[in-house]
Amino acid sequence: FYFRNKHRPFLLFVSLLHVHTPLITTKKFQGRSRHGLYGDNVEEMDWMVGRLLDAIDKEDLKNTTFIYFASDHGGFLETRRGNSQLGGWNGIYKGGKGMGGWEGGIRVPGIVRWPGVLPAGMVIDEPTSLMDIYPTVVQLAGGALPQDRVVDGHTLLPLLQGTVQHSRHEFLFHYCGVFLHAVRWHQKDSGTVWKAHYATPVFQPGGSGACFRRGICPCFGDGVTHHDPPLLFNLSQDPSEANPLSADTEPL
Numbered sequence: 001f002y003f004r005n006k007h008r009p010f011l012l013f014v015s016l017l018h019v020h021t022p023l024i025t026t027k028k029f030q031g032r033s034r035h036g037l038y039g040d041n042v043e044e045m046d047w048m049v050g051r052l053l054d055a056i057d058k059e060d061l062k063n064t065t066f067i068y069f070a071s072d073h074g075g076f077l078e079t080r081r082g083n084s085q086l087g088g089w090n091g092i093y094k095g096g097k098g099m100g101g102w103e104g105g106i107r108v109p110g111i112v113r114w115p116g117v118l119p120a121g122m123v124i125d126e127p128t129s130l131m132d133i134y135p136t137v138v139q140l141a142g143g144a145l146p147q148d149r150v151v152d153g154h155t156l157l158p159l160l161q162g163t164v165q166h167s168r169h170e171f172l173f174h175y176c177g178v179f180l181h182a183v184r185w186h187q188k189d190s191g192t193v194w195k196a197h198y199a200t201p202v203f204q205p206g207g208s209g210a211c212f213r214r215g216i217c218p219c220f221g222d223g224v225t226h227h228d229p230p231l232l233f234n235l236s237q238d239p240s241e242a243n244p245l246s247a248d249t250e251p252l
Contacts (some may be wrong), residue, residue, distance in 0.1 A: 100176025
C-alpha cells in the first residue's frame with residue numbers, strides 16, 4: 001500500500017480487532033504479558049501499530065502524514081480468569097466498555113502525530129469526538145463538507161494548530177445502543193463541563209464498577225437504573241463522577 005501510494009495522497013484506515021473479545025492473539029504474543037490474554041492482546045496491538053509507524057518513517061513520510069490513534073470505547077473491564085480481574089483499566093474514570101454514559105466507557109485518548117506541522121508533547125483538554133475524524137480528513141484532503149445536511153463532527157485542525165482554544169462541541173449525547181444514557185454540556189463562558197445521566201447500569205456485584213455477573217452491562221431493562229431527575233456531575237471538578245450534585249451542594 002505505502003509503496004503504491006507514497007508519492008500521492010492516501011488514506012489508510014486500520015480498525016484493529018484487538019483488545020476486543022474473544023481476544024484473538026497469535027502464538028507469538030500469547031503469554032507475553034503478566035495480565036493474561038487481555039495484556040497479550042494489548043502488546044500485540046502495540047507491536048502492530050509500531051510496524052505501521054515504522055513503515056511510514058522508512059518511506060520518509062513522517063512529516064507529511066497525519067496520524068490519529070483512538071478507540072471507540074474505554075477498556076473492557078469484565079475479562080477475568082477465575083477470581084482474577086484481567087480486563088482493561090480506565091484510570092480515575094468510572095465504568096468501562098458497554099456503558100454509554102460513565103466516563104470510563106466513553107472517554108478515550110486521542111493521540112495525534114504530525115511532526116512536520118504539530119509540536120510534540122502538546123496536551124489539549126477539550127471535548128472532541130470520533131465524529132470529528134470525518135470533517136478533519138475532508139479538510140486535509142482539500143474537500144468540502146456536504147451542505148445539504150447537518151454534520152455533527154468538527155474539524156480538529158484549528159484545535160491542534162492552536163488557532164482556537166475551545167472545541168466547537170457544546171453538547172455531546174451519549175447513547176448505549178439506541179438508548180440515550182447521558183449528555184454533556186460544555187459551558188462556553190466558563191469552560192465548565194457538566195454531565196447529566198438519565199440511565200446508568202446496575203453494577204454486579206454492587207460497588208464493583210462493572211457487570212461481572214452478566215459479562216457486560218446492558219443498555220436497557222432490569223440491568224439499568226433510570227434517574228428522574230437525572231444524576232448531575234461537574235466533570236471539571238469531579239472527573240471520577242463520584243459526587244452527584246444537588247440543589248444543596250450546587251446553587252447554580
